[in-house]
Amino acid sequence: METKHDSFTTFFEDYVQMWSVFAHLFLPGPALLHEQVGVTIPLHLQAEYCLLQLSAEANLAEVRRQYRELAKLYHPDAGGDHIDFLALQQAYEQVVEYLHTHR
Numbered sequence: 001m002e003t004k005h006d007s008f009t010t011f012f013e014d015y016v017q018m019w020s021v022f023a024h025l026f027l028p029g030p031a032l033l034h035e036q037v038g039v040t041i042p043l044h045l046q047a048e049y050c051l052l053q054l055s056a057e058a059n060l061a062e063v064r065r066q067y068r069e070l071a072k073l074y075h076p077d078a079g080g081d082h083i084d085f086l087a088l089q090q091a092y093e094q095v096v097e098y099l100h101t102h103r
Contacts, residue, residue, distance in 0.1 A: 019047030019087075045098055048091035060099050067092040 041049050041056045049056070052066055067088070074080035074088055 013043070015047075019051065042098070045095060048094050051088060051091040052095060054095070060096065063092070063095055063099065 049058075052063065052070065054063060054066055058066070070088055071085070072078060074085045076082045076085055
């Protein structure tokens with residue numbers, strides 16, 4: 001019998017995989033994350049790092065710089081899609097919060 005924890009873990013892994021597919025389809029850039037040696041990205045942030053096209057070693061300044069570059073491309077006022085921009089914004093906020101609390 002599957003416990004609530006197992007169900008949540010399965011759901012969360014599916015969620016991360018879905019965002020990873022989204023990032024590969026809609027955002028240009030290299031595939032990162034799983035293959036990198038050294039610094040590892042937590043499972044719950046892998047999709048966000050991929051969406052922002054960040055390496056695992058990215059520091060706060062690099063995250064901010066990359067977000068600003070992508071925001072210029074995907075901002076609705078620049079012809080981007082509102083939903084894509086919101087996803088980018090949410091990913092940025094989650095990565096920044098993680099870097100503030102864990103590094």
